[in-house]
Amino acid sequence: MADIVLDKVTKRYPDGAVAVRDVDLEIADGEFVILVGPSGCGKSTTLNMIAGLEDITSGELRIGGQRVNERAPKDRDIAMVFQSYALYPHLTVRENMAFPLRLAKVDKETVRRKVEEAARVLDLTQHLDRRPANLSGGQRQRVAMGRAIVRNPKAFLMDEPLSNLDAKLRVQMRTEVSRLQRKLGTTTVYVTHDQTEAMTLGDRVVVMRAGVVQQVGSPQFLYDHPANLFVAGFIGSPAMNFLPATLEEGVLRSPLGDITVTDRVRRLLTDAGAPREVIMGVRPEHFEDAALVDEQSLARGVVYRGQVDVLESMGSDKYAYFSVEGERARSAELEELAADAGVADLSSSGVGTVVTRLSAASAAREGERVEVFFDPDKVQLFDPNSGRNLTYAGD
Amino acid sequence: MALTGGADTTARKAKWWFVNAVVVVYALVPVLWIASLSFKTKETINDGNFVPREWTLENYRAIFGTSEFVRALVNSIGIALIATAIAVVLGTMAAYAIARLDFPGKRALVGVSLLIAMFPQVSLVSPLFEMERGLGLFDTWPGLILPYITFALPLAIYTLSAFFREIPWELEKAAKMDGATPAQAFLKVIAPLAAPGVFTTAILVFIFCWNDFLFAISLTSTERSRTVPAALSFFTGSSQFEDPTGTICAAAVVITVPIILFVLFFQRRIVAGLTSGAVKG
Numbered sequence: 001m002a003d004i005v006l007d008k009v010t011k012r013y014p015d016g017a018v019a020v021r022d023v024d025l026e027i028a029d030g031e032f033v034i035l036v037g038p039s040g041c042g043k044s045t046t047l048n049m050i051a052g053l054e055d056i057t058s059g060e061l062r063i064g065g066q067r068v069n070e071r072a073p074k075d076r077d078i079a080m081v082f083q084s085y086a087l088y089p090h091l092t093v094r095e096n097m098a099f100p101l102r103l104a105k106v107d108k109e110t111v112r113r114k115v116e117e118a119a120r121v122l123d124l125t126q127h128l129d130r131r132p133a134n135l136s137g138g139q140r141q142r143v144a145m146g147r148a149i150v151r152n153p154k155a156f157l158m159d160e161p162l163s164n165l166d167a168k169l170r171v172q173m174r175t176e177v178s179r180l181q182r183k184l185g186t187t188t189v190y191v192t193h194d195q196t197e198a199m200t201l202g203d204r205v206v207v208m209r210a211g212v213v214q215q216v217g218s219p220q221f222l223y224d225h226p227a228n229l230f231v232a233g234f235i236g237s238p239a240m241n242f243l244p245a246t247l248e249e250g251v252l253r254s255p256l257g258d259i260t261v262t263d264r265v266r267r268l269l270t271d272a273g274a275p276r277e278v279i280m281g282v283r284p285e286h287f288e289d290a291a292l293v294d295e296q297s298l299a300r301g302v303v304y305r306g307q308v309d310v311l312e313s314m315g316s317d318k319y320a321y322f323s324v325e326g327e328r329a330r331s332a333e334l335e336e337l338a339a340d341a342g343v344a345d346l347s348s349s350g351v352g353t354v355v356t357r358l359s360a361a362s363a364a365r366e367g368e369r370v371e372v373f374f375d376p377d378k379v380q381l382f383d384p385n386s387g388r389n390l391t392y393a394g395d
Numbered sequence: 396m397a398l399t400g401g402a403d404t405t406a407r408k409a410k411w412w413f414v415n416a417v418v419v420v421y422a423l424v425p426v427l428w429i430a431s432l433s434f435k436t437k438e439t440i441n442d443g444n445f446v447p448r449e450w451t452l453e454n455y456r457a458i459f460g461t462s463e464f465v466r467a468l469v470n471s472i473g474i475a476l477i478a479t480a481i482a483v484v485l486g487t488m489a490a491y492a493i494a495r496l497d498f499p500g501k502r503a504l505v506g507v508s509l510l511i512a513m514f515p516q517v518s519l520v521s522p523l524f525e526m527e528r529g530l531g532l533f534d535t536w537p538g539l540i541l542p543y544i545t546f547a548l549p550l551a552i553y554t555l556s557a558f559f560r561e562i563p564w565e566l567e568k569a570a571k572m573d574g575a576t577p578a579q580a581f582l583k584v585i586a587p588l589a590a591p592g593v594f595t596t597a598i599l600v601f602i603f604c605w606n607d608f609l610f611a612i613s614l615t616s617t618e619r620s621r622t623v624p625a626a627l628s629f630f631t632g633s634s635q636f637e638d639p640t641g642t643i644c645a646a647a648v649v650i651t652v653p654i655i656l657f658v659l660f661f662q663r664r665i666v667a668g669l670t671s672g673a674v675k676g
Contacts, residue, residue, distance in 0.1 A: 053568050074574040086569035090587045099583075100573035147573065157572075 002064030002154040003029045004050060004187060009059035011045050011211075019045040021211045022059070030185045032178075034202035036192055037234070038340035042211035043191045044159055050189060051157050052076050064154055074103075079148035083160040085140045087132040087147075093119075094128040097146045104151060118146045121180070138169045145180065155187040162197065174200060195235055199223070207231045209336070229279065229387040230333040232380060238284050238319070239337070241354045242329040245280040245381070252379070254280050255324040255352060256304040259376045265391055269381065272390040279329040279382040284319070286378040287356035289364060290371035301373050306354075311366045320364050320372070322354045333387045426651070433644035440641055454645035464646055466618045467626035471650065474536055474622060475604035478543035483597045485544070486551025487589070493552065494559035505552075512549035520613045527614055534616045542610050547600040554599065558592025559585075598657055605654065623650045 004027040011020040020042040027033045035043040048054040050061060052073035061069050068076050079100070087096050094115055101111045119125045122142040132140055141161065148156055161177070162170045178201055181188050192198055198205045199219040207214040207222065207230070215227040219235075226232035232240050245254035250266060252259040261269065290303050304322075312319040356372050364370040381390045432440060433454050435447045442448065458464040492498070493505060523542060524533070532538035562585060570580035586593075611625035621629070627646050630639040 051568075051572060053571065072576075073568075073571040074576065078572070080569070080572040082565050082569060084563060084565050086563065086565040088566060088569075088584055099570075103574040103579060147569075151574075 002187060003027060003031075004155055004189065005060075005062040006046075006050070007060040007062070009046070009049060009061060010057050011042070011049060011054065012057040019211050020049070023213055025206060025213070025216065027187060027189065030187055032181050032188045032190065032201060032203045034190045034192060034198040034205045035208060036195060036198035036205055037208035037214075038336070039193060040210075041208040043193075043208050045211075046208070047080075047157050047159055047189060047191045050155075051078060051080050077153050078155045078157055079151065079153040080157040080159065081144045081148050081161040083163055085132075085144040085161075085164070087140055087143055089132055092129050092131055093124060093135070093143050093146075096132065096143055097150050100147065100151045106151075114150050115146075118150045121149070121183075122146050137165050138173065141165060141173060142176075145177070149180070149184060149186075153186070155189065156181070158188065158190045160192055161190075163192070163194070177201065196237060199235065205235075207234060209333075225393055226380070226389055227392055228333065228389055229281070229331055229382045230337065232281050232382070232389065233334060233337040236283055238355050238357075239341075240281045240283050240380075242279050242281050242334060242382075243324065243352070243354070244327060244329045244384070245278050247274060247276055247278055247381075252278075252280065252376075252381070255326045256282075256354070256374075257302055259302050259379065262377045264377065264393075265379070265381070268391045268393060272383075272388070272392070274381065274390045275383060275385075277384060278390065279331060279334075279384050281380040281382060282354075282374055282378065284355040284357040287358065287372045287374045289358045289362035290373040291363065292359055292361060293373045297375075298373060301375050303371050303373050304354075305369060305371045307369050308364050308366050309353075311364055313360070315360065317360055318358045318362050318364060320356045320358055320362075320370065322356065322372075324352045324354055326352055328352045329384070331382075331384050331387055429644045429647050432640060433648045435641060437641060440638070454641040455649070458642050458646050458649070463618060463626060463629070464623070467621050467623045468649070470536070470618075470620055471605060471622040471624075474539050474543070474620070475601050477536070478540045478547060478604045479597055479601045481540070482544045482547040482551050482600050483593060486548055486555050486596060486600075487593060489548070489552045490555030490559050491585075493556045495564070505556075508549040508552055511545065512553075516546065516609055520609060523610075524613055533614060534620050536620050538614050539610060539620060539622065542614070543604045543607065547603050550603065551596045551600055554596045555589070555592055558589055558595075562588050594661070598661055602654055602657070605650070 004025075006023050006025040006027075009020065009023045010018065012018050023046060025033075035046055037043050045054060049056050050063075052068070052071060056069050060067055063076060063078070088099065091099065097115045097118055098111045101114060106114075115128070116125070119128055122145060124139065124142055124146060127135060127139060127143075132143065135143065141164075144161065158177075162173050165173060174197060177190075190197075190201060192201075202219060204216060205219050205222055206216045209230050215222060215231045217225075222231055222235050226235060229242070233242065243255050245252050247253075247261075247269070250261050252261055290298065293301070306322040306324065308320045309323055310319075310321040312321075358364060358372070362370075379391075382388065383390055428445070431445060431447055434450050434452070435442075436449045436451045436453065439447065439449050489504075489508075493501060519542075527533040527538045532541070566584050566588070567580050570584045571577075575583065606624065607622070608624040611622040612628065615621040615625055618626075623646065627643055630643050630646070
């Protein structure tokens, strides 16, 4: 077990393309860190550099206080779980899990004991003599985990280990991974493009975009205080609503109505030197059906009245979609997020669409006008050019 | 409806059976005929009977009694085995590089190796003859092994790279992460997975070398390096007036049997090797 330090780590390919730029990251001993971002953001490259499967162009990587830039993967004492599991098809489950130990010339008795212990932890005991081809997806995934844990490495690296599983199993294995990591207390770096996995698994989350670290923090912190538009749009599901707005003497003129800026926000805006034109962001879950909000809160908040385009009832909640007047918010970061999400996530790419999450008790109906309430203090404002969060209260 | 449909398929099946039977008979009758001739005595060899009336092993005794045939058999086995071993080792390395690495001129390399396979061998015989005489390779084992390797390599590279492409790249990465050196990763993970491919390629290359007549007849002149297919054409009877048909047939049977056994035994793997090369290549 050891800490992992990335000091200005950069990956530049021979053709000049920079995959990862100046990543500074200190991963504490036993910490569970998630690298998250859309495809091509450099998260897997970063992981491969920690593993030693890709060379580091510049910067330093230290594991347990020692520089390991020049060490081969086998001399770094770290284990990796691959997206495809990469199980050896010609070996049985037992032989697969014993493989790293046999290479390390561990004596037979110890190998047997360790493999059986790992198999017990992962509930694979009855499958030890089968081959990977005869296992289900979830079982293969567990074998891959088993191969990583048998030799007590300094750290685990996981490259989207759950993305080949179907949705239900993925949720189950997510809990399993979390429990296992807690139990073993091994430093873990986990790569995923799924923000739900990032939010639920990690002690800390590292959001990356185009090879650059956008923000590092606990899942809750990233959710509450995104440093920029990209993080705000990436963390949270459904994604945050973004709308263009104008700041005029303490009043925010937005498609959702005029909002009086609270004192707290006003101070932050002054400190940040906010421009006139901004992008406002409101999370769907910060809305509520005005009919269900008590008078007192109502008086402090903002009420938007609009026609419900689509209503999705999830049982526990209702999602109401509104079309608001005016253009949708434009910025390079939002375009990128929309491109990554594809058409699946219309809330970020649609023309002036707002998604709201209302209580199941809401009487909202499709095609009818309804009043929704939101707390202006929860509104985040962003600089459309730099993407910077103008209401960022972190650090 | 179902009945007529059933009748229809039965009729169709019968038709296919018939066509298959014709093809098989057409292909097998000459082979069986040669086998039959090899068991006939000198007196009955021209009687036109498909099944010998008098069985004899005289022809086999005769060919194994001459140094001509035994020596050619040794040459054939030796040359084919050495050429196969070298071609498979070189082919494995080349195919691994082609499947795994991106290097400048990769396409050109694959193209040229295919071009060699397409090249009509007969047009190369005269220059090879001259070159080998100049280099002192004429009528030696290396004189045959070299051209065999040249023509077998494209086949080996082509088949093997298709096999290597099917082995996931991540397995090698996983082996490295598990603590393997590159050599260990290749030997313990990649090689066992590529074994069927290597094996299939070896058989195909061996058959190619074993069957060759053109180079064997052109690039040899004595028993020193003459292989069986070439030696067959030099068979003579015990006297000038005696027809060597029986002994030629016996020798033909002797060199066909190992190939038939090979193919029957490894049939499935060869077909898999050929098709995977065809589809994925």
